[in-house]
Amino acid sequence: xxxxxxxxxxxxxxxxxxxxxxxxxxxxxxxxxxxxxxxxxxxxxxxxxxxxxxxxxxxxxxxxxxxxxxxxxxxxxxxxxxxxxxxxxxxxxxxxxxxxxxxxxxxxxxxxxxxxxxxxxxxxxxxxxxxxxxxxxxxxxxxxxxxxxxxxxxxxxxxxxxxxxxxxxxxxxxxxxxxxxxxxxxxxxxxxxxxxxxxxxxxxxxxxxxxxxxxxxxxxxxxxxxxxxxxxxxxxxxxxxxxxxxxxxxxxxxxxxxxxxxxxxxxxxxxxxxxxxxxxxxxxxxxxxxxxxxxxxxxxxxxxxxxxxxxxxxxxxxxxxxxxxxxxxxxxxxxxxxxxxxxxxxxxxxxxxxxxxxxxxxxxxxxxxxxxxxxxxxxxxxxxxxxxxxx
Amino acid sequence: xxxxxxxxxxxxxxxxxxxxxxxxxxxxxxxxxxxxxxxxxxxxxxxxxxxxxxxxxxxxxxxxxxxxxxxxxxxxxxxxxxxxxxxxxxxxxxxxxxxxxxxxxxxxxxxxxxxxxxxxxxxxxxxxxxxxxxxxxxxxxxxxxxxxxxxxxxxxxxxxxxxxxxxxxxxxxxxxxxxxxxxxxxxxxxxxxxxxxxxxxxxxxxxxxxxxxxxxxxxxxxxxxxxxxxxxxxxxxxxxxxxxxxxxxxxxxxxxxxxxxxxxxxxxxxxxxxxxxxxxxxxxxxxxxxxxxxxxxxxxxxxxxxxxxxxxxxxxxxxxxxxxxxxxxxxxxxxxxxxxxxxxxxxxxxxxxxxxxxxxxxxxxxxxxxxxxxxxxxxxxxxxxxxxxxx
Numbered sequence: 001x002x003x004x005x006x007x008x009x010x011x012x013x014x015x016x017x018x019x020x021x022x023x024x025x026x027x028x029x030x031x032x033x034x035x036x037x038x039x040x041x042x043x044x045x046x047x048x049x050x051x052x053x054x055x056x057x058x059x060x061x062x063x064x065x066x067x068x069x070x071x072x073x074x075x076x077x078x079x080x081x082x083x084x085x086x087x088x089x090x091x092x093x094x095x096x097x098x099x100x101x102x103x104x105x106x107x108x109x110x111x112x113x114x115x116x117x118x119x120x121x122x123x124x125x126x127x128x129x130x131x132x133x134x135x136x137x138x139x140x141x142x143x144x145x146x147x148x149x150x151x152x153x154x155x156x157x158x159x160x161x162x163x164x165x166x167x168x169x170x171x172x173x174x175x176x177x178x179x180x181x182x183x184x185x186x187x188x189x190x191x192x193x194x195x196x197x198x199x200x201x202x203x204x205x206x207x208x209x210x211x212x213x214x215x216x217x218x219x220x221x222x223x224x225x226x227x228x229x230x231x232x233x234x235x236x237x238x239x240x241x242x243x244x245x246x247x248x249x250x251x252x253x254x255x256x257x258x259x260x261x262x263x264x265x266x267x268x269x270x271x272x273x274x275x276x277x278x279x280x281x282x283x284x285x286x287x288x289x290x291x292x293x294x295x296x297x298x299x300x301x302x303x304x305x306x307x308x309x310x311x312x313x314x315x316x317x318x319x320x321x322x323x324x325x326x327x328x329x330x331x332x333x334x335x336x337x338x339x340x341x342x343x344x345x346x347x348x349x350x351x352x353x354x355x356x357x358x359x360x361x362x363x364x365x366x367x368x369x370x371x372x373x374x375x376x377x378x379x380x381x382x383x384x385x386x387x388x389x390x391x
Numbered sequence: 392x393x394x395x396x397x398x399x400x401x402x403x404x405x406x407x408x409x410x411x412x413x414x415x416x417x418x419x420x421x422x423x424x425x426x427x428x429x430x431x432x433x434x435x436x437x438x439x440x441x442x443x444x445x446x447x448x449x450x451x452x453x454x455x456x457x458x459x460x461x462x463x464x465x466x467x468x469x470x471x472x473x474x475x476x477x478x479x480x481x482x483x484x485x486x487x488x489x490x491x492x493x494x495x496x497x498x499x500x501x502x503x504x505x506x507x508x509x510x511x512x513x514x515x516x517x518x519x520x521x522x523x524x525x526x527x528x529x530x531x532x533x534x535x536x537x538x539x540x541x542x543x544x545x546x547x548x549x550x551x552x553x554x555x556x557x558x559x560x561x562x563x564x565x566x567x568x569x570x571x572x573x574x575x576x577x578x579x580x581x582x583x584x585x586x587x588x589x590x591x592x593x594x595x596x597x598x599x600x601x602x603x604x605x606x607x608x609x610x611x612x613x614x615x616x617x618x619x620x621x622x623x624x625x626x627x628x629x630x631x632x633x634x635x636x637x638x639x640x641x642x643x644x645x646x647x648x649x650x651x652x653x654x655x656x657x658x659x660x661x662x663x664x665x666x667x668x669x670x671x672x673x674x675x676x677x678x679x680x681x682x683x684x685x686x687x688x689x690x691x692x693x694x695x696x697x698x699x700x701x702x703x704x705x706x707x708x709x710x711x712x713x714x715x716x717x718x719x720x721x722x723x724x725x726x727x728x729x730x731x732x733x734x735x736x737x738x739x740x741x742x743x744x745x746x747x748x749x750x751x752x753x754x755x756x757x758x759x760x761x762x763x764x765x766x767x768x769x770x771x772x773x774x775x776x777x778x779x780x781x782x
Contacts, residue, residue, distance in 0.1 A: 134655065
């Protein structure tokens with residue numbers, strides 16, 4: 001397939017998700033009648049909780065099919081602000097909440113408000129690939145901070161200081177992080193925010209896996225005050241992936257320019273999704289979500305020792321999200337080849353490390369525990385029959 | 392309100408919609424108990440047709456709440472391709488259809504695939520403001536082609552030739568156009584496409600008001616072959632504004648890079664919206680839409696002569712969309728001031744011409760007939776009591 005003669009640089013350079021090739025191959029195998037265990041998908045297997053679906057249906061029946069304001073339904077902005085008070089004990093103004101089409105929309109707004117062409121944002125490698133692609137999309141630069149188990153797979157204050165340049169405008173952190181599932185304590189966030197603020201930059205914290213934590217609760221960067229951008233989503237904890245709804249909390253002075261950007265690039269987020277999300281913070285919904293959280297924790301607690309026993313290196317126990325980032329150096333293949341072989345020979349789909357960056361990417365793969373315990377057990381059993389040949 | 396110290400150029404420069412100030416003032420007056428006739432809103436007053444809502448509800452009941460592929464639900468891509476065959480007699484490949492979060496998403500994808508920073512896109516002034524703002528958002532340049540009634544408020548081949556520069560990558564046309572409601576015949580589209588293609592550029596045609604035409608049908612630029620980008624939407628004709636769903640048809644060679652862009656900046660369009668839209672092409676839905684089209688035509692046929700009688704200059708009869716772009720030179724105020732006065736004194740909300748560009752913008756206002764005939768009659772009666780003071 002040749003590229004067209006006229007294609008913008010960003011469209012030439014932006015990388016595909018390698019996992020899409022794995023997914024396409026998995027679907028092809030399934031079409032041939034093969035059974036595949038899916039451990040590649042970054043989407044909860046649970047459907048949207050019934051009270052949220054019911055609220056969406058009620059909204060449609062009530063005729064809520066027109067545009068909302070660009071910053072979102074005022075009631076939903078207020079509900080999110082109230083959630084920060086009850087869950088985190090943090091007071092934020094409803095006016096600082098921007099409802100977005102998925103956290104993708106929130107990332108696009110945040111980075112487009114902060115980055116001019118050539119400007120830099122510092123972020124972890126490995127990390128969620130869209131983060132660096134968004135910078136690239138806006139003709140900015142994502143500067144990778146290589147991270148490993150010695151720092152809980154999180155950037156350090158010293159790295160931020162060392163990589164800061166005249167072009168740096170922001171640092172993007174994620175807690176819990178994808179693909180590693182590790183969190184940043186508030187003390188670390190505070191130290192890094194101090195460094196970023198002293199240099200005239202902005203801290204952006206991706207909190208889209210908040211709620212999906214096992215052991216302690218995640219702390220929100222909003223506890224540091226309002227000089228921070230926080231990104232969150234109704235997709236992961238709240239189980240609303242397909243509805244495409246997220247939010248951005250930004251300092252007050254940014255809201256007016258962000259509103260102009262949102263008016264132009266989105267008009268607004270989905271209206272039925274916003275009405276549905278009003279039910280996300282209800283006690284009956286939260287009870288469902290907590291039961292799911294417990295199930296994710298069970299899956300992690302099964303999968304982690306099982307993968308270690310198979311020879312994968314998982315040096316620390318991830319406290320959040322639904323991923324295990326596993327070193328595969330014990331096996332004779334780079335991660336991308338290993339993922340292909342495991343799909344082909346074991347019928348187990350996983351994501352190669354190269355989707356998440358460059359740093360030691362070939363020596364890693366990511367397992368998502370977004371499928372049932374039964375499926376995970378089956379997947380591990382199949383891996384056990386194939387992996388020894390490559391050890 | 393001061394701007395933050397660190398704000399990207401695009402976020403500083405991107406203009407607000409002036410109509411938002413009008414809308415906010417209108418809401419404030421309504422909160423004081425004033426009755427306002429809304430002729431400023433670019434959104435059909437009709438709710439989403441019942442069969443589409445029913446399909447959305449059925450999708451939610453069936454649990455369709457997970458992500459779809461980035462390019463969209465295969466069945467919906469096929470349904471759109473089939474619609475081009477039945478409505479226009481034009482054959483397109485389902486694989487060339489990209490489902491987007493509103494036509495905003497389609498515009499963002501099209502321009503981000505074509506424009507590098509500094510690159511230019513030629514477009515009509517007056518025109519839909521987001522079109523030029525998208526170019527600006529991507530650090531490209533929107534080059535205005537001033538248009539007036541002498542050319543049906545549409546750019547000409549000669550203008551495209553005269554304004555083409557080494558940096559021009561694309562020409563963006565709209566048919567029917569906002570704010571003028573005029574259309575381009577296929578012969579004109581063909582001539583312009585020839586000029587654009589000969590210079591190595593790409594023609595982009597915004598067809599989001601297709602279906603809302605009075606007299607003849609709009610012709611799709613896809614009849615010219617596949618060397619064109621076409622943008623369309625479920626918002627206007629199909630009445631699905633709040634669902635945020637549109638589409639882009641692109642030449643085959645662009646689909647793979649557009650898929651990579653879409654994966655990263657959207658992930659996918661709303662799943663419930665895509666399932667709902669499957670009902671948009673059903674005969675019962677189309678019957679509802681045709682009845683609405685007839686009602687829009689009635690409104691136009693009332694409002695146009697009424698505004699002319701009040702002294703507005705509407706030199707030609709718009710064949711599509713739901714707007715009248717009216718010259719207000721007869722009145723002693725520039726358009727933006729006139730809009731403010733008419734809201735304040737007559738309780739009639741309209742959009743100032745400055746929202747649509749620079750060319751003779753102060754001498755124009757836009758009336759939207761997105762409200763009932765009763766409301767339009769009331770609005771005209773109120774205008775008649777206030778306007779003579781400014782004539």
